[in-house]
Amino acid sequence: MSRRYRITREFQQDVPSPRTISLEECKAYFASKPDFTYSPVYTVTGTGGAATMSIEGDFFLWSFGDASIPFRHYDGDLYxxxxNDAVIPKMLEVASELKADVSDG
Structure with a gap:
């Protein structure tokens, strides 16, 4: 079972930036990252291609090797x-550049 992380500004104090991360801000930020693409739907295919599930939302898909790892914008945060172990340093990089913190949950 994997852990879910949240990139948030909820814990920021005394900063001039908003305490939420807007979708527009995310779109502008990730547009400058060649290894990310935006998608309004994330599709997951089960092992062996037997089952497929599509989830609607605002996803920024990180291409890492053969993997497509979703960073989902929801309610002012990224999840x-x-x-994948490679997610941790990428997540910390994104949080730092967005002037946000990382929490688990």
Whole structure:
């Protein structure tokens, strides 16, 4: 079971930036990252291609090797799963550049 992480500004104090991360801000930020693409739907295919599930939302898909790892914008925060060890440094980079913190949950 993987952990889910949240990139948030909820814990920021005494900063001039908003305490939420807007979708527009995310779109502008990730547009400058060649290894990310925006998608309004994230599709997951089960092992062996037997089952497929599509989830609607605002996803910024990080291409890492053969993997496509979703960073989901929801309610002013970004969420990402820590199932792949490579996610942790990328998540910390994104949080730092957005002037945000990382929490689990």
């Amino acid at each position: 990402v799963s820590g199932a």
